[in-house]
Amino acid sequence: METMLSLLTHALLLQTVTSQTINGDDLSALLSFKSLIRDDPREVMSSWDTAGNATNMPAPVICQWTGVSCNNRRHPGRVTTLRLSGAGLVGTISPQLGNLTHLRVLDLSANSLDGDIPASLGGCRKLRTLNLSTNHLSGSIPDDLGQSSKLAIFDVGHNNLTGNVPKSFSNLTTLMKFIIETNFFDGKDLSWMGNLTSLTHFVLEGNRFTGNIPESFEALEYLHHHIVPPIVHCDIKPSNILLDDDMVAHVTDFGLAKIINIAEPCKESSSFVIKGTIGYVAPEYGSGSPVSMDGDIYSYGVLLLEMFTGRRPTDNFINGMASLIDYVKTAYPNNLLEILDTNATYNGNTQDMTQLVVYPIFRLGLACCKESPRERMKMDNVVKELNAIKKAFSAHTYA
Numbered sequence: 001m002e003t004m005l006s007l008l009t010h011a012l013l014l015q016t017v018t019s020q021t022i023n024g025d026d027l028s029a030l031l032s033f034k035s036l037i038r039d040d041p042r043e044v045m046s047s048w049d050t051a052g053n054a055t056n057m058p059a060p061v062i063c064q065w066t067g068v069s070c071n072n073r074r075h076p077g078r079v080t081t082l083r084l085s086g087a088g089l090v091g092t093i094s095p096q097l098g099n100l101t102h103l104r105v106l107d108l109s110a111n112s113l114d115g116d117i118p119a120s121l122g123g124c125r126k127l128r129t130l131n132l133s134t135n136h137l138s139g140s141i142p143d144d145l146g147q148s149s150k151l152a153i154f155d156v157g158h159n160n161l162t163g164n165v166p167k168s169f170s171n172l173t174t175l176m177k178f179i180i181e182t183n184f185f186d187g188k189d190l191s192w193m194g195n196l197t198s199l200t201h202f203v204l205e206g207n208r209f210t211g212n213i214p215e216s217f218e219a220l221e222y223l224h225h226h227i228v229p230p231i232v233h234c235d236i237k238p239s240n241i242l243l244d245d246d247m248v249a250h251v252t253d254f255g256l257a258k259i260i261n262i263a264e265p266c267k268e269s270s271s272f273v274i275k276g277t278i279g280y281v282a283p284e285y286g287s288g289s290p291v292s293m294d295g296d297i298y299s300y301g302v303l304l305l306e307m308f309t310g311r312r313p314t315d316n317f318i319n320g321m322a323s324l325i326d327y328v329k330t331a332y333p334n335n336l337l338e339i340l341d342t343n344a345t346y347n348g349n350t351q352d353m354t355q356l357v358v359y360p361i362f363r364l365g366l367a368c369c370k371e372s373p374r375e376r377m378k379m380d381n382v383v384k385e386l387n388a389i390k391k392a393f394s395a396h397t398y399a
């Protein structure tokens with residue numbers, strides 16, 4: 001793959017994975033999943049054949065399968081994403097998927113899957129995104145899913161699910177999007193949802209809920225319209241960023257770590273302590289400003305500049321330049337190719353690459369790194385722009 005596209009896809013991903021071996025449980029879980037797919041009209045799973053008994057191969061064969069990826073630096077080769085959305089798959093969901101213990105994203109939406117949601121998915125303790133919407137699933141939401149304590153996005157809308165939403169969900173302090181529309185849920189008591197303070201988005205319509213709308217829903221409605229959650233991380237740098245190939249999930253992850261602790265974002269947030277890591281720290285922290293989302297954006301901007309220049313913020317820059325940001329500013333906007341990481345290759349037209357990626361990325365990075373916190377870009381806009389850049393570039397590259 002073009003490295004430029006891969007840079008974009010993993011806008012924060014620093015590849016450190018060297019040797020990877022296949023985990024036997026992951027392999028058999030995926031093979032079991034495949035075996036319960038009765039029809040794969042577009043043959044999206046045709047690549048799911050090559051592993052066989054290659055469990056000791058240095059290259060992670062299963063990670064190359066369509067829809068599968070493994071982006072876990074600490075556990076290389078473990079499956080972190082299974083995404084086969086809109087593939088026309090007909091079949092049932094194998095309970096063995098619960099053995100994918102490093103899975104973060106499971107998206108099987110918009111297929112024709114029937115049967116139950118396996119309770120064993122509760123074994124995917126790192127699951128953050130579960131999207132099974134628009135299938136033919138029946139039965140109820142398994143209680144065990146409430147054990148996936150990192151769950152942030154839960155979408156089972158447009159199925160044939162029944163029963164109540166399990167109370168165990170009241171333990172999901174990380175839940176941000178809860179979407180169960182157009183099913184046959186008929187619970188009476190949803191008041192516990194008012195305890196989910198992290199919830200920013202919920203869609204419950206098209207069910208048979210009875211009883212009064214709990215008072216707490218008004219609070220939810222309020223949250224619903226304030227869909228940008230507080231993101232305060234305090235110490236953003238490459239080693240702290242979990243890898244993910246999913247932009248949305250990634251940003252979720254970015255913020256979630258501390259959303260849980262909104263009241264006490266950073267233990268060391270005394271004004272005497274410089275929060276964060278040298279080179280990535282927002283300048284206002286130096287003068288004792290409290291930790292803020294704006295500070296996170298600054299760190300994120302430095303990361304973007306680092307990724308696309310291949311230079312570290314702690315490098316010594318010549319000509320009296322104090323920082324990576326100054327280094328980028330001197331080349332912006334006309335000489336960006338001079339500072340672009342030489343490893344960021346693209347086989348197509350250089351001018352296209354500059355217009356579609358290099359220029360917008362550096363503009364974005366600099367907009368995040370503004371000296372004044374208030375002038376910095378907001379996270380939701382950063383995500384929107386990154387996605388737009390990636391989309392435009394992909395469309396151009398694969399046109």
Ligand SMILES: *[C@@H]1O[C@H](CO)[C@@H](O)[C@H](O)[C@H]1NC(C)=O
Nearest residue numbers: 031049050051052053054055
């Ligand atoms: C495993 O490898 C052996 C020897 O190469 C081969 O005969 C066998 O079919 C393989 N098994 C699978 C499941 O691919």
Ligand SMILES: *[C@@H]1O[C@H](CO)[C@@H](O)[C@H](O)[C@H]1NC(C)=O
Nearest residue numbers: 025029095096097098099120
């Ligand atoms: C995988 O999952 C199945 C079904 O949940 C379970 O019976 C089996 O023991 C698991 N296998 C391993 C190796 O964990």
Ligand SMILES: *[C@@H]1O[C@H](CO)[C@@H](O)[C@H](O)[C@H]1NC(C)=O
Nearest residue numbers: 085109110131133153155177
């Ligand atoms: C789940 O998947 C559907 C279909 O692919 C998509 O439209 C929807 O936005 C997804 N849900 C969430 C919460 O991202």
Ligand SMILES: *[C@@H]1O[C@H](CO)[C@@H](O)[C@H](O)[C@H]1NC(C)=O
Nearest residue numbers: 134135136137138158159160
């Ligand atoms: C729900 O079940 C009914 C009856 O079995 C079926 O006609 C309908 O297509 C199903 N809907 C979905 C979304 O699977």
Ligand SMILES: *[C@@H]1O[C@H](CO)[C@@H](O)[C@H](O)[C@H]1NC(C)=O
Nearest residue numbers: 146166167168169170171172
């Ligand atoms: C919530 O989690 C606690 C601690 O793990 C557990 O004891 C409790 O039963 C859970 N509540 C529900 C409703 O599952």
Ligand SMILES: *[C@@H]1O[C@H](CO)[C@@H](O)[C@H](O)[C@H]1NC(C)=O
Nearest residue numbers: 167170171191192193194195
């Ligand atoms: C909601 O939170 C309150 C306060 O922590 C607690 O007393 C109550 O039991 C919780 N309700 C549910 C249904 O979890």
Ligand SMILES: *[C@@H]1O[C@H](CO)[C@@H](O)[C@H](O)[C@H]1NC(C)=O
Nearest residue numbers: 307309310311341342343344
């Ligand atoms: C560029 O790629 C080469 C070969 O993959 C690698 O050895 C080198 O460290 C990379 N340089 C940077 C700055 O990432």
